[in-house]
Amino acid sequence: MAASRKPIISGNWKMHKNHFEAIQAVQKLHYRLDGDDHDSVIVTVHPPFTDLRSIQTLIEADRMKIELGAQNCHWEDQGAFTGEVAPPMLAKLDVAYVIVGHSERRQFFGETDETVNLKVKAVGRAGMTPIMCCGESLEQREAGDAESWVEGQIVAGLAGLGGDAVGTLVIAYEPIWAIGTGRTATSEDAQAMCAHIRSVVRSNFGDDAAAKVRIQYGGSVKPGNIAELMSQADIDGALVGGASLDPDGFAAIVQYRNH
Ligand code: 13P
Numbered sequence: 001m002a003a004s005r006k007p008i009i010s011g012n013w014k015m016h017k018n019h020f021e022a023i024q025a026v027q028k029l030h031y032r033l034d035g036d037d038h039d040s041v042i043v044t045v046h047p048p049f050t051d052l053r054s055i056q057t058l059i060e061a062d063r064m065k066i067e068l069g070a071q072n073c074h075w076e077d078q079g080a081f082t083g084e085v086a087p088p089m090l091a092k093l094d095v096a097y098v099i100v101g102h103s104e105r106r107q108f109f110g111e112t113d114e115t116v117n118l119k120v121k122a123v124g125r126a127g128m129t130p131i132m133c134c135g136e137s138l139e140q141r142e143a144g145d146a147e148s149w150v151e152g153q154i155v156a157g158l159a160g161l162g163g164d165a166v167g168t169l170v171i172a173y174e175p176i177w178a179i180g181t182g183r184t185a186t187s188e189d190a191q192a193m194c195a196h197i198r199s200v201v202r203s204n205f206g207d208d209a210a211a212k213v214r215i216q217y218g219g220s221v222k223p224g225n226i227a228e229l230m231s232q233a234d235i236d237g238a239l240v241g242g243a244s245l246d247p248d249g250f251a252a253i254v255q256y257r258n259h
Pocket residue numbers: 012102174178179180181182218219220221239240241242243
């Protein structure tokens with residue numbers, strides 16, 4: 001992790017926790033983290049939409065430094081899109097980060113590189129930071145196609161953006177075969193792909209964007225493997241699924257410097 005990029009560790013709760021459970025979890029997490037933790041790491045939590053208002057109120061009332069995130073959004077600001085949530089609605093709830101193009105959304109809900117691109121732009125327009133996900137399947141990795149696949153996702157997902165905008169983004173590399181499987185990429189494999197992603201950003205958006213863009217690794221991140229992942233030059237943080245549901249475990253991940 002380069003010193004100029006502040007690490008960012010994000011908890012993607014997926015479809016877990018109602019708003020009462022969410023309040024409890026964020027309170028516990030807050031008590032486990034101290035000022036040094038927040039000075040060293042940006043901590044974001046991404047609960048389901050139904051929890052956002054409760055968590056926003058809690059963060060504001062207790063002046064917590066935890067940042068609020070969402071897991072998805074639509075790309076239009078409003079309109080006849082039953083069941084969808086618009087970026088300005090999230091921004092109004094003090095949501096600062098929005099996960100875009102998670103592999104579960106690509107796999108189960110028909111997200112494409114084109115909709116990911118529309119969403120990345122819409123999130124930025126609303127003043128929030130996208131966490132754009134990419135990553136290959138096991139078949140693609142075994143066929144030797146992982147790097148070109150991820151490059152295609154990055155180039156298509158960021159199409160039309162300028163270097164300044166790309167420099168503010170977070171990109172999450174989540175190999176699909178490592179999500180929820182307990183099978184983490186080795187830190188060498190994770191580093192190699194994150195370095196590749198940075199070089200793709202460099203060749204398409206310039207040196208400054210490549211130096212600034214923050215790249216997270218995701219896929220079975222746990223208290224026991226975070227320190228080694230974070231010691232890699234191009235890994236600036238983590239997108240944590242299952243292990244983020246337990247506030248003690250997630251706090252231990254945020255405190256990887258103490259391991
Ligand atoms: P796990 O940490 O449960 O493998 O999930 C990773 C993930 O998908 C985070 O977005």
